[in-house]
Every structure is written in C-alpha cells, then in structure tokens.
Amino acid sequence: MAERTSHRTKKKDSADCKPPGDKEICKPYYERWENHNIALTADEKGEQYPKIETAKLKTALGRSTSIMISGLAERAAAIRDQYNTQAAQHKGATSADVITQLTLAAAGPEAQRASTTACTITLTSNRATDCTLPKGMTAVCETLLCVCAQDNTQNKNLCGTVASPNSANQAWEDSNKNGKWTAINSVCAAQNKPTITPELIRQRLQAALSRIKHHINAVGEHLIIGTAAAAGTCESADGKGCANLKTMTYQAATAVTGTVGWAKAIEAAAAAAQKNADQAKSKIAALNAISAITREARQLASALNLSNKGESLLEESTKTSIATTSKPDCAAITQPDQCRSKGECEWNDKATGTDKKCKLNTTAASEQTTPAAETAGEQ
Structure with a gap:
C-alpha cells in the first residue's frame, strides 16, 4: 500500500472489496488483511515478521509461497474456530462449579x-433416625457426625481424641451439633x-464408598459405615457410631430406596473437573497446532527472503553456460569449406604449415552470444 494502514484508517467498506460488485463475503477477509497489514507495518525492524521485498512476491516462487502461506493461515483459522466453538459449548463446568x-x-x-x-444439616434428638437413610448420608459432615461424634x-473416642473429644459429649441434638462438628472438621x-x-x-470417592460394609445379625443384613450396635442399628450406644444404609440392600421384591447424597455431589464435581481438563487439553492441542503452522509459514517466508542470492548465482551460471555452449569447436574442423560454413569460424588461408587451420572468429562469436545471454537473464 502506498499509505500505511492504521487502526484509524481501517475500513471494511474499502473499494478493494467491491469490484466487480459489492461482495459482502469479501469484507471479513479484507478486514483480516488490513489487521495483518497494520501489524506488519508497525514491525518496522522485522522483529516479528520477515520483511519481503515486493519484487520477490511477484516472482513465481513468491506467488507459490504466498499461496502456501495462505493455505496455512486458513488451516490455523479453522483450528481456532473449532476450538472457539467447543469452548462456547463448554457450559456448567467451571472451577467454581467443581468447588461448589x-x-x-x-x-x-x-x-x-x-x-x-x-455443617448445614439438621439434627433431631434421635441419633438412630438421623443416622439411617434417608438421613445420615446427605452430606459428608452428617456421616462423620454419625460415625465419630460423642453424645x-x-x-468413646471413636475417631481419635481430636475428632471425638470428651469435651463434646453433650446430648445428641441440633443445638450441640456445631461443637461436635468443629472438633471433627x-x-x-x-x-x-x-x-x-x-x-x-474419583479416587477419594471410591475410597470413601469402600468403607461401606455388611453387618449381619439375627435381625438381618445391614449396610453400614462405622461401627453398629448389636442389632445393626445406629442408635446412641456406648462405643458405637455408624450410618445405616439398610434401605439400599436388595433383600425384598421391592425397589431399594435411599441414596448416598454426598456421593452424587462428588460425582458431579468429578464430571465438571473432567470437562475442565478436557477443555484445557483441547486448548493446548490447538495452540500447539497453530504454533507449528506459524513456524512452517515463517520458514517459507524466510526461504523466499533468502531466494534472491541463490537465483542470482543461478542466473550467472546460466549465462556462462549459454555463452560457453554457444561457441562452436572450430579447432576440431579440418576442412576449409566446412570451417567457412560455420558463421563463428574462419579459415586462415594466409597461414602456412600447422598454423593453417580453422579457428574461432571472435568478433562473430561475440555478436552471437551476447543477445543469447541477455535473453537468458530476462527469463
């Protein structure tokens, strides 16, 4: 461009977009070109982008290089657009969701x-009720209170003297919950x-669920976490603390009831974290792919930038070769008539002895080779 493009003069409605006809599809491509041109012209020292002379871009090598780099740019843009589309569809799976x-x-x-x-669950005055499904498993803190807390x-210090201290042996009721939970937490x-x-x-969830065990007695089979009383229940009893999941056992021709609420929440956290991890991997893969494409484009541009020296050497070599091959081997001709038939050769009639031979007519040869060499240089 004769005048440097800047962010002030950038126009999507440039005339360059319009002939032959105002084509809306051209505008985003022209705007992208202008943005790139602004970056290129701002990089006056060529620190970020290789500086290539206009004359080089007009050569056959320059045109082919431009086409290849354009293709690489399209490939990079496609990778970027694909990632952006995936990122836009990546909903409900942020780091905040995992923590929540x-x-x-x-x-x-x-x-x-x-x-x-x-611990935001609510206790009643009945430990067996609070520690049997559907309660007892709504939150980890509720399960730990059932397993560890004194009343x-x-x-007894079921979970150690810090988590189950004697100082927290007040009656089992909601007003005493915070003191019991503070010790455990x-x-x-x-x-x-x-x-x-x-x-x-997932590893921690599996470890927690592995603590669920069978408890069998005369009353029947129970699923519990912790230490159950003799009857398999989780009421207040000396040295006993558990959460009872009996309603989840398959013992009758009826559907099981109850759920481990905290396990569902942890599974949701794992799913959200997995989406985050997958998205992060996709981003890294996209960035790596675009970086590789950028390096390839830079290499092509650098090769074009260095092409003149090689081409000059080739041209000189071509000129020399043409000049050399255009000269006939006059000395190899032994017959006067054959020598005279070659425009660049002459027979020395005035010479005697071994000097009478066919030789190169330097004046004629120069007139023949100079136009040929000039023609080769123009090609």
Missing part, C-alpha cells in the same frame, strides 16, 4: 462456597490441600 459441588457434598445444601466450617451415651482442615483433578476426586 465439593462444598455441597462436604457440608450440606446450605453450605457457603468453599467453606466447611458449618451423652456414646462416650479441625482434623479435616489440617490436611494438605491437594490439587483437584477428576482422577483425584
């Missing part, structure tokens, strides 16, 4: 995001915070 689901799993439906300070009947909060990945979430 894990918080709900840990502290219950009313928990504040990323906080397990408060005025259960007075202090152990959880002291652990190292791992990097959250879908694999880690």
Whole structure:
C-alpha cells in the first residue's frame, strides 16, 4: 500500500472489496488483511515478521509461497474456530462449579462456597433416625457426625481424641451439633490441600464408598459405615457410631430406596473437573497446532527472503553456460569449406604449415552470444 494502514484508517467498506460488485463475503477477509497489514507495518525492524521485498512476491516462487502461506493461515483459522466453538459449548463446568459441588457434598445444601466450617444439616434428638437413610448420608459432615461424634451415651473416642473429644459429649441434638462438628472438621482442615483433578476426586470417592460394609445379625443384613450396635442399628450406644444404609440392600421384591447424597455431589464435581481438563487439553492441542503452522509459514517466508542470492548465482551460471555452449569447436574442423560454413569460424588461408587451420572468429562469436545471454537473464 502506498499509505500505511492504521487502526484509524481501517475500513471494511474499502473499494478493494467491491469490484466487480459489492461482495459482502469479501469484507471479513479484507478486514483480516488490513489487521495483518497494520501489524506488519508497525514491525518496522522485522522483529516479528520477515520483511519481503515486493519484487520477490511477484516472482513465481513468491506467488507459490504466498499461496502456501495462505493455505496455512486458513488451516490455523479453522483450528481456532473449532476450538472457539467447543469452548462456547463448554457450559456448567467451571472451577467454581467443581468447588461448589465439593462444598455441597462436604457440608450440606446450605453450605457457603468453599467453606466447611458449618455443617448445614439438621439434627433431631434421635441419633438412630438421623443416622439411617434417608438421613445420615446427605452430606459428608452428617456421616462423620454419625460415625465419630460423642453424645451423652456414646462416650468413646471413636475417631481419635481430636475428632471425638470428651469435651463434646453433650446430648445428641441440633443445638450441640456445631461443637461436635468443629472438633471433627479441625482434623479435616489440617490436611494438605491437594490439587483437584477428576482422577483425584474419583479416587477419594471410591475410597470413601469402600468403607461401606455388611453387618449381619439375627435381625438381618445391614449396610453400614462405622461401627453398629448389636442389632445393626445406629442408635446412641456406648462405643458405637455408624450410618445405616439398610434401605439400599436388595433383600425384598421391592425397589431399594435411599441414596448416598454426598456421593452424587462428588460425582458431579468429578464430571465438571473432567470437562475442565478436557477443555484445557483441547486448548493446548490447538495452540500447539497453530504454533507449528506459524513456524512452517515463517520458514517459507524466510526461504523466499533468502531466494534472491541463490537465483542470482543461478542466473550467472546460466549465462556462462549459454555463452560457453554457444561457441562452436572450430579447432576440431579440418576442412576449409566446412570451417567457412560455420558463421563463428574462419579459415586462415594466409597461414602456412600447422598454423593453417580453422579457428574461432571472435568478433562473430561475440555478436552471437551476447543477445543469447541477455535473453537468458530476462527469463
């Protein structure tokens, strides 16, 4: 362009887009070209983009290089557009979603995001009721209270003296819940915070679910987490603490009931984390592919930039070759008539002895080779 394009003069409605006719499809391509041209002209020292002379771009090599680089640009744009489309469809799976689901799993439906300070489930005055499905498994904090907490009947350190302290042996009721949970949560909060990945979430979930075990007695079979009383139930009893999942056992010709609520929330967190991980991999793959295409385009441009030196050497070699091959081997001719038939040769009649021979007529040869060499240089 005669005048440098800037962000102030950029126009999508440039006349360059219109002939022959105002084609709307040209506008985005022209705008993209203008954006690239602005970047190129701003890079005056060629630090980011190779500087290629206009004359080189008009050569056969320049045109073919331009076509190849245009193809690479289209390929890079397609990769970018595909990633952007996938990213736009990537909904409901942010890092915030993962933390939210894990918080709900840990502290219950009313928990504040990323906080397990408060256990938001509600206790009654009956431990057996609170620790038997459909309750007891709605949140991790509820299950841990059923397994670990002391009350005025259960007075053993079932989960250690820190999580199950004697100081938290008040009656089982909602007004005493926070004191019991604070002791348990202090152990959880002291652990190292791992990097959250879908694999880690699933691993920890599997480890937690593996603690579910069978308890069989005269009353029947139970599924429990923790230590059940003799009857397999999870009421207040000295040295006993558990969560009862009996309604989930297949013992009768009826559909099982109940669910491990915190497991569903953790599974949702794992799914959200997996979407994040997949999207991150797609982004890295797209960036790597575009970087590789960019390197290839730069190599093509650099090769074109360096092409003149090689072409000049080739031209000189071609001229020399033409000049050499255009000269006839006059000395090899032994007959006067044959020598005279060659326009570039002459027979020396005045010479005597061995000097009487066919030789090159330098004046005629020069007139023949000069136009040939000039023609070769123009090609």
